[in-house]
Amino acid sequence: MKATDRQLHLNVFLMGNGHHEAAWRLPGSSPQDVTNASYYVKLLQTAERGKLDSLFLADSYALPPTIRYKVLQSLEPFTLLSALAMLTSRIGLIGTASTTYSHPYHVARQFASLDFISGGRAAWNIVTSTNDATAHNFADEKLPEHGERYKRAAEFLEVVQQLWDSWEDDALVQDKASGIYADPGSIHDIRHQGSYFSVRGALNLPRPPQGQPVRVQAGASETGKEFAAHAAEVVFTAQNSFADGCLFYTDLKSRMKKYGRQPDELKILPGFCPIIGDTEAEARDREAALHDHIQFDYGLLRLSNLFSTDMTGFELDEPVPVDFLAQQSEVNGHRGRYQLYVELARREKLTMRQLIVKTASSRGHYSMVGTPVQIADEMEKWWRGGAADGFNVMPPYLPEGLELFVDKVVPELQNRGIFRSEYTGTTLREHYGLQRPASIYGQTGQLAVKR
Amino acid sequence: MKATDRQLHLNVFLMGNGHHEAAWRLPGSSPQDVTNASYYVKLLQTAERGKLDSLFLADSYALPPTIRYKVLQSLEPFTLLSALAMLTSRIGLIGTASTTYSHPYHVARQFASLDFISGGRAAWNIVTSTNDATAHNFADEKLPEHGERYKRAAEFLEVVQQLWDSWEDDALVQDKASGIYADPGSIHDIRHQGSYFSVRGALNLPRPPQGQPVRVQAGASETGKEFAAHAAEVVFTAQNSFADGCLFYTDLKSRMKKYGRQPDELKILPGFCPIIGDTEAEARDREAALHDHIQFDYGLLRLSNLFSTDMTGFELDEPVPVDFLAQQSEVNGHRGRYQLYVELARREKLTMRQLIVKTASSRGHYSMVGTPVQIADEMEKWWRGGAADGFNVMPPYLPEGLELFVDKVVPELQNRGIFRSEYTGTTLREHYGLQRPASIYGQTGQLAVKR
Numbered sequence: 001m002k003a004t005d006r007q008l009h010l011n012v013f014l015m016g017n018g019h020h021e022a023a024w025r026l027p028g029s030s031p032q033d034v035t036n037a038s039y040y041v042k043l044l045q046t047a048e049r050g051k052l053d054s055l056f057l058a059d060s061y062a063l064p065p066t067i068r069y070k071v072l073q074s075l076e077p078f079t080l081l082s083a084l085a086m087l088t089s090r091i092g093l094i095g096t097a098s099t100t101y102s103h104p105y106h107v108a109r110q111f112a113s114l115d116f117i118s119g120g121r122a123a124w125n126i127v128t129s130t131n132d133a134t135a136h137n138f139a140d141e142k143l144p145e146h147g148e149r150y151k152r153a154a155e156f157l158e159v160v161q162q163l164w165d166s167w168e169d170d171a172l173v174q175d176k177a178s179g180i181y182a183d184p185g186s187i188h189d190i191r192h193q194g195s196y197f198s199v200r201g202a203l204n205l206p207r208p209p210q211g212q213p214v215r216v217q218a219g220a221s222e223t224g225k226e227f228a229a230h231a232a233e234v235v236f237t238a239q240n241s242f243a244d245g246c247l248f249y250t251d252l253k254s255r256m257k258k259y260g261r262q263p264d265e266l267k268i269l270p271g272f273c274p275i276i277g278d279t280e281a282e283a284r285d286r287e288a289a290l291h292d293h294i295q296f297d298y299g300l301l302r303l304s305n306l307f308s309t310d311m312t313g314f315e316l317d318e319p320v321p322v323d324f325l326a327q328q329s330e331v332n333g334h335r336g337r338y339q340l341y342v343e344l345a346r347r348e349k350l351t352m353r354q355l356i357v358k359t360a361s362s363r364g365h366y367s368m369v370g371t372p373v374q375i376a377d378e379m380e381k382w383w384r385g386g387a388a389d390g391f392n393v394m395p396p397y398l399p400e401g402l403e404l405f406v407d408k409v410v411p412e413l414q415n416r417g418i419f420r421s422e423y424t425g426t427t428l429r430e431h432y433g434l435q436r437p438a439s440i441y442g443q444t445g446q447l448a449v450k451r
Numbered sequence: 452m453k454a455t456d457r458q459l460h461l462n463v464f465l466m467g468n469g470h471h472e473a474a475w476r477l478p479g480s481s482p483q484d485v486t487n488a489s490y491y492v493k494l495l496q497t498a499e500r501g502k503l504d505s506l507f508l509a510d511s512y513a514l515p516p517t518i519r520y521k522v523l524q525s526l527e528p529f530t531l532l533s534a535l536a537m538l539t540s541r542i543g544l545i546g547t548a549s550t551t552y553s554h555p556y557h558v559a560r561q562f563a564s565l566d567f568i569s570g571g572r573a574a575w576n577i578v579t580s581t582n583d584a585t586a587h588n589f590a591d592e593k594l595p596e597h598g599e600r601y602k603r604a605a606e607f608l609e610v611v612q613q614l615w616d617s618w619e620d621d622a623l624v625q626d627k628a629s630g631i632y633a634d635p636g637s638i639h640d641i642r643h644q645g646s647y648f649s650v651r652g653a654l655n656l657p658r659p660p661q662g663q664p665v666r667v668q669a670g671a672s673e674t675g676k677e678f679a680a681h682a683a684e685v686v687f688t689a690q691n692s693f694a695d696g697c698l699f700y701t702d703l704k705s706r707m708k709k710y711g712r713q714p715d716e717l718k719i720l721p722g723f724c725p726i727i728g729d730t731e732a733e734a735r736d737r738e739a740a741l742h743d744h745i746q747f748d749y750g751l752l753r754l755s756n757l758f759s760t761d762m763t764g765f766e767l768d769e770p771v772p773v774d775f776l777a778q779q780s781e782v783n784g785h786r787g788r789y790q791l792y793v794e795l796a797r798r799e800k801l802t803m804r805q806l807i808v809k810t811a812s813s814r815g816h817y818s819m820v821g822t823p824v825q826i827a828d829e830m831e832k833w834w835r836g837g838a839a840d841g842f843n844v845m846p847p848y849l850p851e852g853l854e855l856f857v858d859k860v861v862p863e864l865q866n867r868g869i870f871r872s873e874y875t876g877t878t879l880r881e882h883y884g885l886q887r888p889a890s891i892y893g894q895t896g897q898l899a900v901k902r
Binding site: 022024025026027029031032035036037041060061062063064067068069070071072075076078079080082083084085086087101102103105106109110112113114116117133136137138139172174176179180181182183184187197198199200201202203204205206293295298 | 475477478480482483486492513514515518519522523526527534535537538552553556560561565568584587589590631635638648653654655656
């Protein structure tokens with residue numbers, strides 16, 4: 001197979017000791033490492049050895065109600081990603097920040113700062129928060145309604161982009177002789193007054209190396225998809241089959257035209273949880289070792305949280321009550337994921353126990369057990385067949401789950417000429433083939449500050 | 452002179468290309484480095500070679516109105532300090548966050564995360580913001596009144612401390628066999644409902660390595676000093692003479708008793724800007740090289756900003772209008788610094804030009820030009836004489852201003868037995884001789900998580 005211009009993109013999504021909910025209980029796992037920066041450094045150096053495009057860290061601003069059963073996701077993203085920037089050189093760094101419970105001046109500034117620290121490797125996963133526990137930490141009785149959250153997100157993003165652009169690319173003069181450090185005529189107060197925010201001044205940092213850090217999004221509702229079509233440059237999504245992946249891909253890309261955007265300005269990366277063995281039997285054994293440690297009490301809590309409904313009274317070996325769930329009119333949080341679970345349970349006629357096991361590896365993302373060749377085949381099929389521009393790789397357990405992917409699956413993709421053997425750029429925008437955006441105030445498109 | 456139990460403490464305060472406002476214009480300065488993390492790494496490695504206690508980064512959330520004339524302060528503190536944590540091993544990392552324009556859940560979490568990343572080296576410089584430009588970026592027409600800001604600060608700090616303590620030190624169980632990761636009975640919703648904040652849940656991170664990151668403060672008004680006496684563990688202050696230093700030191704320490712605190716639970720570090728030469732003449736030459744690059748247009752703007760009064764119409768060679776300034780009833784920002792300038796101008800009968808030059812090196816902090824021995828003598832005098840527990844060292848230009856201090860003044864202090872020759876602890880609390888606080892929920896006082 002010969003090389004092609006279009007290349008596959010690979011993000012690694014790190015969470016706790018891996019995405020399988022019982023990964024922390026494996027003999028090789030270290031739950032104490034989850035608050036240890038050097039743990040993530042080693043993982044990222046493995047990912048960089050595999051020439052992966054980026055790392056993604058999810059986030060929320062509340063303690064999970066399931067803390068008894070499951071390790072923390074990770075440290076706080078801005079601090080951890082900045083730490084990781086210093087001991088990596090190429091891999092992109094995608095952090096999550098909520099538009100519902102943050103302020104645009106802080107978010108714009110912290111991402112701009114991360115972009116400087118990393119030499120142009122920062123990206124923002126834009127979320128609107130999904131649970132009332134977060135609301136309770138920010139003086140809200142409950143999370144604002146779904147549509148309201150997205151209206152706020154749109155305005156929040158607009159403010160952040162204006163702040164990133166508030167210094168023109170050539171605003172830094174730095175002329176020692178004349179004593180002019182910056183040209184105030186090239187630095188613009190944004191004077192934003194909207195429904196949710198009032199922000200008058202310019203950012204107190206120059207335009208970041210990428211012009212604007214990359215915008216990432218993962219909403220799956222109708223509103224979420226419209227937001228992505230309008231604003232996102234990378235989209236993470238949970239798709240349970242190649243067919244579903246194709247439908248989502250076509251749907252989302254076709255929504256872009258009305259916003260004046262070309263399809264390749266947005267990269268779609270379905271979640272992909274690979275359980276890898278040199279033989280199918282070895283892979284199955286690894287899956288079984290993980291599933292052996294599942295705690296069904298945790299599974300019931302996880303489903304309760306997802307469905308915003310107490311599921312702890314349902315019998316594990318009875319069918320999932322799909323009709324009951326479908327009647328729940330108000331799911332204000334993970335709306336897209338909720339639909340996916342209900343459809344999966346209906347289609348495959350699952351019991352509660354089966355649904356818990358089926359989603360234990362990756363919470364509804366596509367999970368596959370197989371050899372490196374089988375996994376590369378499946379990835380190539382999705383990528384060539386119009387279901388994906390790449391994948392959000394979710395190692396089920398760490399560090400081995402990532403090492404096997406980098407050492408066995410990545411070379412297979414490289415041999416097929418569909419994934420890079422070396423980084424060809426230094427910024428995250430270059431890895432994803434995304435243009436450096438021109439400033440709304442200037443059109444030079446050049447780096448203002450070199451690292 | 453023999454070693455003593457009480458030791459001097461040294462913090463390095465890094466800002467731009469150094470504290471002298473014209474430092475960026477020196478031939479050896481690189482203004483482009485101010486957005487470059489590796490610049491700070493080299494400086495901190497120098498500071499660590501000198502066994503300094505900590506680094507301090509100031510901060511504000513608005514573009515300075517003087518951006519034409521002077522380099523940026525630095526990058527955003529949480530991101531930069533986290534980056535620096537990875538390439539240093541002992542030096543403490545003091546970041547600034549405002550209680551007026553931040554949210555306690557984010558601040559508690561980012562400092563806790565930095566404390567994990569750095570292995571117990573995080574500290575929070577608590578500020579209340581000092582200018583309306585910041586207010587304008589957060590939907591306020593003007594900064595809240597001084598007393599109001601401190602009321603909010605007190606409640607903000609209370610929430611942050613509760614969040615840091617919300618996990619007892621032994622809440623992490625991490626028992627793979629039983630599947631219990633954390634004991635929910637040892638993790639406490641804080642259920643705070645106050646005048647300014649409502650925060651219900653626990654932090655989504657375990658108790659940080661230091662129990663609580665160190666609390667730093669620098670307010671100089673009456674309200675600021677009461678706040679420090681009650682809540683601060685390290686205080687930065689601007690004192691223009693040994694006599695003033697003694698008054699402040701005695702005043703602040705004597706205020707602590709009514710809060711049930713011992714004097715050594717708070718370390719007072721006056722600002723100290725050393726311009727160092729092997730001979731006095733060499734030191735004077737270095738000062739002159741800096742002063743040669745002063746821009747008086749900038750100086751007038753700087754004074755206008757400090758006094759909240761337009762000073763640009765005043766003649767440079769006329770006396771500072773102290774009576775006019777003393778009548779300005781409302782200075783809502785840098786209240787303590789304002790008084791210091793007015794008193795300095797009155798006492799020394801300064802012209803506007805002289806006041807600008809006099810404060811160009813360190814904006815009103817104590818500045819000294821001399822040999823390493825003279826500088827060590829002065830430091831020892833303040834430290835032995837009841838004016839200081841140590842110093843907030845403000846290199847006037849970088850990197851040389853810091854290198855000279857570390858290579859020439861620090862050995863002089865070490866030879867006198869009053870400053871450490873090696874770090875004896877790993878955490879910032881250990882460097883400053885501050886106890887790890889017991890949790891409000893538990894009394895073990897032990898590290899929950901080892902790095």
